[in-house]
Amino acid sequence: MSDYFRHTKIIATLGPATESKEMLAKLITAGVDILRLNMAHASHQWVKDAMWFIREASSEVGRHVAVMMDVKGPEIRTGVVDSPIEVKTGDRFEFHIESATATGDVPAVSVNYPGLPNDLEVGTTVLVDSGIIRMRVFEKDDSRVRCEVLTPGKIGSKRHLNLPGVYVNLPSLTKKDEDDLAAGVEVGIDFVALSFVRQAEDIRILRRYLDKLGSSAKIIAKIEDQAGVRNMHEIIAEADGIMVARGDLGIEIDYHRLPLVQTEMVAACRDAGKPVIIATHLLETMITSPMPTRAEISDVSNAIREQADAVMLSGETT
Incomplete structure (x- = not known):
């Protein structure tokens, strides 16, 4: 040197x-x-x-x-899925806390953070897997949030979620x-x-x-x-x-x-x-x-x- x-x-x-x-x-x-x-x-x-x-x-x-x-x-991550879930623009998708079950009428995955529904508001952007997939929240309750897919992709196990502008209580x-x-x-x-x-x-x-x-x-x-x-x-x-x-x-x-x-x-x-x-x-x-x-x-x-x-x-x- x-x-x-x-x-x-x-x-x-x-x-x-x-x-x-x-x-x-x-x-x-x-x-x-x-x-x-x-x-x-x-x-x-x-x-x-x-x-x-x-x-x-x-x-x-x-x-x-x-x-x-x-x-x-x-950090917030998705749970384990049997195989990657493909989502397309315009699809609806659900994130639910681990203690809840999916409603079954739309594709869904659990998340490791029970406070997610409380932290998000309707209209909030949700980014999955380093921002590859972009969604927007259109509905929520105490145990789940429902989103519209804005950009397509595949959601696998343990994928990282980003919530731009949201203060996460972790x-x-x-x-x-x-x-x-x-x-x-x-x-x-x-x-x-x-x-x-x-x-x-x-x-x-x-x-x-x-x-x-x-x-x-x-x-x-x-x-x-x-x-x-x-x-x-x-x-x-x-x-x-x-x-x-x-x-x-x-x-x-x-x-x-x-x-x-x-x-x-x-x-x-x-x-x-x-x-x-x-x-x-x-x-x-x-x-x-x-x-x-x-x-x-x-x-x-x-x-x-x-x-x-x-x-x-x-x-x-x-």
Whole structure:
């Protein structure tokens, strides 16, 4: 690695392609500064093994790297279906809570969040599977919501639901998150990335839990929805750093607003003296191609020119 000073740090996500000691050594040699542990599907044993490999590779290369645990956070997902349900534009579809049964007159799937009917209003947009399928609520009761399909697709098991503009009454820190954090603190994580931060209180809840565990890990607030954007200044003031998580954020707000929101958040962090990370879809084509596109190169360059403190790779390094 060359000995020039690089202002913008590089964060890489661990996965099957990079979790061996040999690959970690290559990543560290190539310039990775922080390694991210994505806890969406990870086990505690994997965390212990990954940390051991990271420390071994870091020692071998002679260069220290930090470790960031990205906790899953609250989310709404569909239940299990026997086979994907195909929906077409104009169809009617039902989401019902797990304790209720489908009415049977329209295709339906359960959701893991019992408060869904209370949080939604008639006319609300529901996005399924990263926004691939778009629906609009036309009817609801205490246990179900009925939607009209606006864009077609297939709804499978455990698909993620986004509710743009809706304040969802889910806890900022789940039981799984708490268990994962305890495992991470035990092995010495340096940063915690908290998903779907909506207000400063979410950060305070996490900080109290880390204090209880005896951890001094720094907190990175992931801003991923409209509430987070609205409350960005109070979140920036409370957190140790900010992540512009463009995956869900690009679903929750209009696409054309995303570059403007990114610029606004980077500037706000710079004014507050807080580090900011740009994440998601930076070099996505390199998952399958050895070369990035011109647009991706421009995107990374723009993030650096805006004075982002770090850029983060996800699928590109997993």
